[in-house]
Amino acid sequence: MAYPSAIHRIMKWWLLVQRFSGRTLNVGSGGRMQKSRPLLVCLLVLAVASQAHADMIVAQSPNLTCEGAFSNLVPGEPFHQQMADDFSLSRVTTLESISWYGRYDALISLSSPVGFSVRIFADAGGRPEVVPIAVFDVKIGAQNTGLTFGGIPWFSYSTPLGLTLEPGSYWVSVVEFDPRTSGSGFSQWLWGHSSTLGSCATSIFNVQAYRISDDTAWDTSSALDHAFTLTGTGDPEIERLLTVGKSGTGNGNVISSPAGINCGADCSESFVDGTAVTLATTSGEFSSFAGWFGACTGKGPCIVIMDAAKAVSAGFALVRLLTVGKSGEGKGTVISSPVGINCGTDCSENFVDGTAVTLTAISGESSTFAGWLGACTGEGPCVVTMDAAKAVNADFAFNPGLDRQLLTVGKSGNGRGTVISNPAGINCGSDCSESFVEGTAVTLTAVSGGSSTFAGWFGACTGKGPCVVIMDAAKIVTARFARALGPPVPSAPTSLTATAISQQQVLLTWHDNSTNEDTFRIEMRRGNQDFREVATVGANVTRLVISNLRSDTRYSFRIRARNTFGFSSYSNGIIVRTPR
Numbered sequence: 001m002a003y004p005s006a007i008h009r010i011m012k013w014w015l016l017v018q019r020f021s022g023r024t025l026n027v028g029s030g031g032r033m034q035k036s037r038p039l040l041v042c043l044l045v046l047a048v049a050s051q052a053h054a055d056m057i058v059a060q061s062p063n064l065t066c067e068g069a070f071s072n073l074v075p076g077e078p079f080h081q082q083m084a085d086d087f088s089l090s091r092v093t094t095l096e097s098i099s100w101y102g103r104y105d106a107l108i109s110l111s112s113p114v115g116f117s118v119r120i121f122a123d124a125g126g127r128p129e130v131v132p133i134a135v136f137d138v139k140i141g142a143q144n145t146g147l148t149f150g151g152i153p154w155f156s157y158s159t160p161l162g163l164t165l166e167p168g169s170y171w172v173s174v175v176e177f178d179p180r181t182s183g184s185g186f187s188q189w190l191w192g193h194s195s196t197l198g199s200c201a202t203s204i205f206n207v208q209a210y211r212i213s214d215d216t217a218w219d220t221s222s223a224l225d226h227a228f229t230l231t232g233t234g235d236p237e238i239e240r241l242l243t244v245g246k247s248g249t250g251n252g253n254v255i256s257s258p259a260g261i262n263c264g265a266d267c268s269e270s271f272v273d274g275t276a277v278t279l280a281t282t283s284g285e286f287s288s289f290a291g292w293f294g295a296c297t298g299k300g301p302c303i304v305i306m307d308a309a310k311a312v313s314a315g316f317a318l319v320r321l322l323t324v325g326k327s328g329e330g331k332g333t334v335i336s337s338p339v340g341i342n343c344g345t346d347c348s349e350n351f352v353d354g355t356a357v358t359l360t361a362i363s364g365e366s367s368t369f370a371g372w373l374g375a376c377t378g379e380g381p382c383v384v385t386m387d388a389a390k391a392v393n394a395d396f397a398f399n400p401g402l403d404r405q406l407l408t409v410g411k412s413g414n415g416r417g418t419v420i421s422n423p424a425g426i427n428c429g430s431d432c433s434e435s436f437v438e439g440t441a442v443t444l445t446a447v448s449g450g451s452s453t454f455a456g457w458f459g460a461c462t463g464k465g466p467c468v469v470i471m472d473a474a475k476i477v478t479a480r481f482a483r484a485l486g487p488p489v490p491s492a493p494t495s496l497t498a499t500a501i502s503q504q505q506v507l508l509t510w511h512d513n514s515t516n517e518d519t520f521r522i523e524m525r526r527g528n529q530d531f532r533e534v535a536t537v538g539a540n541v542t543r544l545v546i547s548n549l550r551s552d553t554r555y556s557f558r559i560r561a562r563n564t565f566g567f568s569s570y571s572n573g574i575i576v577r578t579p580r
Helices: 006-020 037-050
Strands: 055-061 069-071 082-089 095-106 115-120 134-140 143-149 150-167 170-178 191-192 210-211 228-236 237-246 252-257 268-272 274-284 285-295 301-303 308-329 334-339 348-352 356-363 367-374 380-385 390-398 404-412 416-420 432-435 441-448 452-459 467-470 475-481 494-498 508-509 521-525 532-538 542-544 554-563 572-576
Touching: 055 082, 069 308, 095 170, 115 150, 134 150, 170 191, 170 228, 237 252, 252 308, 252 416, 274 494, 285 348, 308 334, 308 432, 334 348, 334 390, 356 367, 380 390, 380 416, 404 416, 416 475, 441 475, 467 475, 494 554, 494 572, 508 554, 521 542, 532 542
Parallel strands: 237 308, 308 390, 404 475
Antiparallel strands: 055 228, 069 191, 082 170, 082 210, 095 150, 095 191, 095 228, 115 134, 115 170, 143 150, 237 268, 252 274, 274 301, 285 308, 308 348, 334 356, 356 380, 367 390, 404 432, 416 441, 441 467, 452 475, 494 508, 508 542, 521 532, 521 554, 554 572
């Protein structure tokens, strides 16, 4: 790691005093530092007295295990073959200085400072932006490092920057543009790299980023880091305090990621503003995690965003172990409420202290439940109060007379319906088979669906009466459902009469012979024309006045009833003439 030289520190103080003395450093394209000899003398004193120190942002010393420098310029074409290396900042940082390493391709001696352009670029998706965000054009003298390659010395250079950047990814490029070294026939300056590769590639294409002119986009390839050191001072990070508490009758531990809280004993920690802190719990002996309170709730993962001071409490409950065993030659299962035991296979569970746990025994095939032992006795309900660790045993007896036989129900026909069983087990609908204890009398009931009728049993039952199946073997029953016939169409009205009550009106009356009509439809014709419908009246109406007729004109009338299933036949016809 290369640290800033004494001259480096002098130049930093030079920049600082320049600001207070009214002189400025021009940062940007073509920027230059102003010279001031009296001020430099003063700065030498200040540099000796000052012990100011900046943090290293990146420090990459040169690698001399092989030919490691890469051309920065094509002779005679300044600013060509520019190269850049990346760095990143995690917080607002003032770049105070940069130092870098280089050499020439021949042994030369320069008696005066050499011109360099230090350029800082924003990142553009893994490569530098085309245009830099800051340019520092400086003339500085080289410091011989005492390191050589092929007899040619390595030089180090440094310059102050004084550039404040936001957190993010950036690139730095150093270009030597001294006319004494960049013209045709002159020695070429090379910016050294710090990477150690399996082979010593010298092509300019094996660099972090490169381009051939100021106005072209950068290209990238396999990474060879360049030899340079950036120093800077970051803004102090804002920290937020996270405090963890624990509650409840149980015990446990809470840890954080990032590390810092191990509560246990260390139950508070300050984290950088904005950090997402994940808290996880580990329950202690005879304890269970009961949930989060405060900045987190529920029992799920607890992730706290530290945008302010936060407090979280983890609840731990004292638990008691309930163990269920089974005995006897029969088969069966024991389940618990609250859930936790399904024994079967899961025969123990921790329950919160004081919980009332109800155990239910379910007999298996050819088995009967014979009773409880332990914390419960007898054959009745088993309710265990978990004020201590408890054990309960369920005894199942083998009963060969309890073999089970399968009853299967089918449905046929063009109608709809459901078949249900007593004892319960079949609801066909969807559940159309069930095993019943051998010898059980199973009653099947057919329930017709809409617009359907039950048409009868087939198989183990026949006819339309009750179906009782004795399960002395596997049985099959089919229920047939037929689409129901609709009610009849209405009966035809009779005794239709027509009386002219004016030159334009005729009174019609008739007898209603049906009980299921929806409407009556009245038809009329004038003279020898065709009949047409002229009026509709509701059910149970038996008279109607027809208006807007012509005087001295013969009219014929007829009527019929209608419901959703169709029309009745017509009533008798009637003829009437309106007066002159």
